[in-house]
Amino acid sequence: MHYFERLSETTFLASSHTGGAWNTAEQHIAPALGLLAHAIETDRDRRRDDSPAIGRLSYDILGTLPIGVVEASVRILRAGRTIELVEATLSHDGRVAVVVRAWLMQSFETQPFHGTPFPTIAAPDDMPSWDATTVWPGGFIESADVRRAHLEPGRASFWVRTPVALVADEQVSAVARTAGLLDIANGMSTRVSPTEVAFPNLDLTVHLFAMPHGEWVGFDTNVSFGASGIGLTHSVVSDVRGPIGTSSQILTVRPATR
Template sequence: MSTGTATPDSYYERIDEHRYKPTAHAGGAWSENEQHFSPLGGLIVHAVDRHLAGRAGAAMSLSRISFDILGRPALDECEIRVETVRPGRTIELVEATVLIAGRPEVRARAWLLADVDTGSVAGGGAERLAPPGTLASWPMAAQWPGGYIASLDVRPLAPPQPGRTTAWISTGLDLVAGETASPLASYVALVDTANGIAVRQSPEEWMFPNVDLTLHLHRAPRGRWTGLDTTVVFGPTGQGITSTVLHDVDGPVGHAQQLLTVRPQP
């Protein structure tokens, strides 16, 4: 996908080893002066992948990652610092911090678990979704503004309902210009879209941004499509939860949860 020579076909451009510049494609849905968290979450996984690239020892899989969103990330240069908090041969914990203008805006923690052959006992997930190739695209940009939403191919399995939608999400953009992102980073870069596909109330009248995102994965996702089977619940005192069963084209891969702060538009 290309929108002209001034904007790269990516969500980010690398500045140096730890710093990245968001493009207009990373613009948020609540404000185009902010980054949408979805590509930023993928960028964090990309930085974690780079941190782990030289790791010795047995193969491990990133099996849980939690993001705490400490502020509204400006559409500005960001720095990502990654450290191993708990090294280990079978279990490892990694932490990443996103800094914008020197201020922490996101903290993420990722658990890695050792790969073991459990194919003989694997099972128990949800049913596989209808494949995206059989479905029509949905103009999500008609409901949400921002460069990120405009960059997506969204294909719901049925017409979206208030608080309930199942859809496939994909993009033709690279995560970082000139770099190959892992299948996991590319997958995670689309997961935060879940809070926007199954809105309970009009975003013109109500705000419901998420303050976190946590993914639990029972296997590594594959392919270019992120499947979101999403339910949104609003409570009576300003809190909400977006819950999603995560899929790729081969079936379920895990779950995601987002905690929402629900309040009327000013």
């Protein structure tokens, strides 16, 4: 099982497991975000042998993607020995649907100083399993194993993992695998039923101060709606060792089309 199959150096075929939640005929954007992170790391490792870490991924979602062939491209915006700014795009039929800018950062030994005030969440085994398909349709949601502690509308902590490979028959880093799950946050703690209000996100930015480990990605998530059609989903992101970063998504909130 896989979300994407490589067809060439730059093209990939999406599988039915990428099926979207707002429209099942389109891709859920989550796997596509992971694919772009994988493309950035593949390009990085082709160019250099020191593997600087991804400290930030900032995605802008320009449009939807059908469940078909997509093309990824990568270019360097700011070259450097210790810091690089890289941009990648994902397109279908010549139309760019997602753009991401990533900061690649050299690693240094800072173990004696590491720590964070972000609170930890309960472990995956201490949260009940939750069937997200009771709220959302689509192949991607069906592929996710979710454990969730729902506190109130718009407030939850949860863990997500998937048995589906990001790219068929390819080694994928923990960062790319994590990036491919982050966009699920907007649907795991809804303020209002998506049958009443639509609230798709236009972007996603993740900052990582530690690299992820293990199969589970944890979220401590708050969803806020303003009074004029703008919302925000903000998460502290964790692995099983504790918090590793944050993720934010700006939302366009509007009455659902019936």
